[in-house]
Amino acid sequence: MxxxxxxxxxxxxxxxxxxxxxxxxxxxxxxxxxxxxxxxxxxxxxxxxxxxxxxxxxxxxxxxxxxxxxxxxxxxxxxxxxxxxxxxxxxxxxxxxxxxxxxxxxxxxxxxxxxxxxxxxxxxxxxxxxxxxxxxxxxxxxxxxxxxxxxxxxxxLPDGEGWRGGPVAEVAAELGAHPVQVALALLVSKVRLATFADDPSSYLGQLRGWGVVGDRRGPPPPPPPSLEIADDPDPRRRHARTVLQRLLRMGKVGPGYHTEISHFSRGAAVHERHQAHEVAEALLRAGLLGEKPSVGQRHIYLNVRALPDIHALIDRGETRDPHLAALWTAPAPGDAATAPPAPSP
Incomplete structure (x- = not known):
């Protein structure tokens, strides 16, 4: 193991x-x-x-x-x-x-x-x-x-003209469509991609006729927001996701596999350790973490029943607990693109 x-x-x-x-x-x-x-x-x-x-x-x-x-x-x-x-x-x-x-x-x-x-x-x-x-x-x-x-x-699969990386991408750039959309249109028309690669430019007219043309009225939409932990704009949530992921990979799931609560402040800067402890307490209240006293010390573990919520927080920065969400100072990464603009001062 x-x-x-x-x-x-x-x-x-x-x-x-x-x-x-x-x-x-x-x-x-x-x-x-x-x-x-x-x-x-x-x-x-x-x-x-x-x-x-x-x-x-x-x-x-x-x-x-x-x-x-x-x-x-x-x-x-x-x-x-x-x-x-x-x-x-x-x-x-x-x-x-x-x-x-x-x-x-x-x-x-x-x-x-x-x-x-x-x-x-x-x-x-x-x-x-x-x-x-x-x-x-x-x-x-x-x-x-x-x-x-x-x-x-x-x-x-946004439209665009800057695609690179092989024949399908080059034709997609010419059409202003996403390469995956081009590939699927070819496959629907029973054109295998290996055959297409032999002479991709000869298919441009057919693809246009099939409607595989991007919207060139404006620039392509921005890429989707990053869900990576390192790109999370909120330092408290970023630290919580990092530690939860570490505990998950260490197998600290269930009361039989616990670790000291001080583990939650490891890796945090000295001036951020207090807020790291605040986040740990909030995760305990939200039920994502469980607590098991051990020889006078406080030990924590990941709650088995809360694994779906733990994964949602680790993978996407999302939480259903309103008190935990109140700790964050920025929208969840997946919500950043749709969040309303901040009011003018």
């Missing part, structure tokens, strides 16, 4: 790697899956990569893949390596029977969830995924536990 994914794990099956992580053993397989996705995602920026995909189902029981490409990266179509792999996954899903007219990208815990109705599942899918990424690259498909439901809000 380990708390992190290492470089030595890349040659192993992602399912075996995840099942050996502390989060999985402690009863939180979704967090273990996210750890494997984050590690594989970093590898996709290398010239030779290891691609780990998790197969599961949405709440509507549609087959879906969770990819190591981040939702924000898919929207902005960067970096080049993960963006190229995303297009390859669209092509592979169609090869496995998915209906491209119904395929869509959704955000599951910050990663791309490719919802692909009609896609074949099981060992055949794993074989095709591996064949589509031949050595020295490597791809592996693992199956999510049945109780882990994937899917989420749609990933925005």
């Amino acid at each position: 380990t708390s992190t994914v290492t470089f030595g794990d890349l040659g192993r099956d992602p399912g075996d790697v995840a099942r050996g992580l502390v989060a999985w053993v402690r009863g939180d397989p979704a967090e273990a899956v996210v750890q494997t996705l984050a590690f594989s995602g970093r590898e996709l920026t290398n010239r030779r990569y290891t691609l780990w995909i998790w197969a599961g189902r949405t709440a509507a029981s549609e087959p879906a893949w969770v990819l190591p490409t981040t939702a924000a990266g898919a929207s902005a179509f960067v970096p080049r390596g993960p963006a190229t792999v995303l297009l390859q996954c669209l092509d592979t899903a169609v090869e496995l029977g998915a209906d491209p007219a119904l395929m869509r990208l959704e955000d599951w815990r910050g990663h791309v969830c490719l919802v692909a109705p009609g896609m074949i599942e099981g060992p055949l899918a794993a074989e095709v995924v591996a064949e589509d990424h031949p050595p020295p690259d490597r791809a592996a498909l693992a199956t999510l536990p049945a109780d882990v439901v994937v899917g989420g809000p749609p990933i925005p």
Whole structure:
């Protein structure tokens, strides 16, 4: 049992790697899956990569893949390596029977969830995924536990003209449309992306005829706000998310796995330790943390029943507790783009 994914794990099956992580053993397989996705995602920026995909189902029981490409990266179509792999996954899903007219990208815990109705599942899918990424690259498909439901809000695919990263992106830039929209339009028309890459400019007229043209009346919309902890504008919430994530990866879930409450102030600047303790107390009151006295010291642990709320705070900076929300001095990262402007002084 380990708390992190290492470089030595890349040659192993992602399912075996995840099942050996502390989060999985402690009863939180979704967090273990996210750890494997984050590690594989970093590898996709290398010239030779290891691609780990998790197969599961949405709440509507549609087959879906969770990819190591981040939702924000898919929207902005960067970096080049993960963006190229995303297009390859669209092509592979169609090869496995998915209906491209119904395929869509959704955000599951910050990663791309490719919802692909009609896609074949099981060992055949794993074989095709591996064949589509031949050595020295490597791809592996693992199956999510049945109780882990994937899917989420749609990933925005903004129009624009500055796309880069291969033939699909170049044509998308010419059309002012998002590269994923171009790829899906080609696949709907039974044009495989490998065939398209042989002579992409010859498809410009057809794509325009199919209506794949962006809105050029103004600049593209700004990229979606970052949900990364390091980019959280509120220092108290940023510290809370950092420590909660650390406790989660250490396996401090449930009263049998506790640690000193002083752990919450570690990493905080000296002048911020008081407010770090205030946040810890607020998390206790909100029920995200539990308390277990130990030899006269105060020990804390993550409340098992509050894991959905803990993940919401870690992943998106969101909380349903009004008293906890009152501590923050800035909107949650996901709300920043829609927050009303501050009144003039």
